[in-house]
Structure formats: C-alpha cells, structure tokens
Amino acid sequence: MIIKTLSENTSISKDFASEHGLSLYIETKNHKILFDVGASDLFLQNAKTFGINIADIDFLVISHGHYDHGGGLKTFFEENEKAEVIIHQLAFEKYYSARSNNKIAYIGLDENLKQNRQIVFTSDYHDIGNGIYVFSGIPQSEPLPILNNTLFKEYQGQMIHDSFEHEQNLVIEEDGKILLITGCAHNGIVNIVKHFYTLKGRMPDCVIGGFHLSSRSGGDEAPEVIDRIAEYLKDTKAKYYTCHCTGIEPYKRLKSVMGDSIDYLAAGSELTF
DSSP: OEEEEEEOSSBSSTTSOOOSOOEEEEEOSSOEEEEOOOSSTHHHHHHHHHTOOGGGOSEEEOOSSOHHHHTTHHHHHHHOSSOEEEEETTTTSOEEEEOTTSOEEEOOOOGGGTTOTTEEEESSEEEEETTEEEEOOOOOOSOOOGGGGGEEEEETTEEEEOOOTTOOEEEEEETTEEEEEOSSOTTOHHHHHHHHHHHHSSOOSEEEEOOOOEETTTEEOOHHHHHHHHHHHHHTTOEEEEOGGGOHHHHHHHHHHHGGGEEEOOBTOEEEO
16 A cells, blocks of 8 residues: 655655645555545645656545645646545535634535535445444544633534534544544544444554644644643554644654654655555
C-alpha cells in the first residue's frame, strides 16, 4: 500500500504547494482512493507533481462537511467521471465557524454538488469492498476537542453547536494490516480509536489524520489534555502519522511523549506499507 499526501498545511519542499486542508492518495492492491480533496484545486496540482492521474481514482471518501476537506470536490468531478464519492448523508448541511473577529464564517460544502450522480450517501457504516469501509456514530466516552466549541451548524433556522454526526473514518485492511484514517477527529481521536477497537476487537496497526488539537481562531488544546491523549495513543502500540488540524506545537508535545510511535505528514510526503 502506498499513501501520498496531496494537500496539507505544510509541505516537504517548494515542489509541493500547501494550504489549510487535507487530501491523501491511497493505492492498494485493488484500488486507487482519495481521502478528502483539501480546500481548493491544490490537491490536483500536487497530484500532477506526483504523476498521479485523478481520472484513475476509483473511490473518493470525504471525511466530513467542511471546506478544508471537500473544497476541491468540484475540481474532482471535473477530472473524474467514474469514481464513487462516499459522503455522509449529513455532510451537505450548513456548517459555520466562529472567527477571532467575532464573525461567523460559512465553512460547509458547495450545495450545488449534492445531486451529482457519483455521490453515495452513508450513515454509520458503509462497506466499499475488498476490506475497505467507513464508519461514524462515535460514542463520546472521552471529552471532545475544546476547539469544537467554535464550530456550528444551522438547524431549523438556529445556530447550534455542531455534533459531528457527519464525520466518518476510513478503514483499509490489506495483507493482515489495518489502517485507520481520520479527517479532523472532531469526535475525539481517543473516542475514534476506542470505537474502532469495539468494532474490530483489536487496535489498528497504523492511524493517519488530523487530531483537531489546534485552530486558526481558537489556539491550541490545553497541554495536559494533549499529554493524556499522547499516553493513550502510545499505549495502543499503533503507529501514528498526524497532520493538518493537529497543529505543529501540539504535534511536538505528542512527539515528546510518544517518541517514534508518531510522525508528521506534510504535502509531498510518501508512505509505503
């Protein structure tokens, strides 16, 4: 299995552009998959740098209904007319973020794309096939990221806190290994990993994604919270690759506790399993 980072907040070199967003290219034995498409068409630019043809993608999974993960969806549809696009049935609701200037900004997906024939809507579980599936419906046994407090959805004409029912996670099983991929882990990375264990009866071998420990308008999660998360993740014995909304400073703190069990992915990064 090969994973290449097409879009992320940072990049490994000037050859790859960066943005506040996430997009991963995943190549298994049987399929070519995209997990999210970043905030713009940048994922396409970096795909070309990698030599990846977006028209060849078999499945696109959108992790949740925020622009920094689905902003490139229109571009994707222009480049690819065959792939199934796996999106939670609540992902096209209206989502907002409170900014530091006390204004509310729309951060949802382009509603004009909702009727596209390639879209497959999901709920708590969807089997893509060949050991690939998505799941949501995360029980919240541990506190959610404090930075979720700045995120809202429109419901019956009122602005309420987002419950993140629209967030889904991708699992790929191949050659006896299990890979878990999260978008922003708004439901809490510990809650997600715990629920995975409930579903599978074992921990994943590798976890990739953002952990929502940092926000451009809300700062970083409390150090003691990051330490508790780090201790739990370290004890799972999985390998972690984090990025995007984890934030550089929270990542450094995670790294100080987790050591070699965690590393950072930037645009242009490539992993082979």
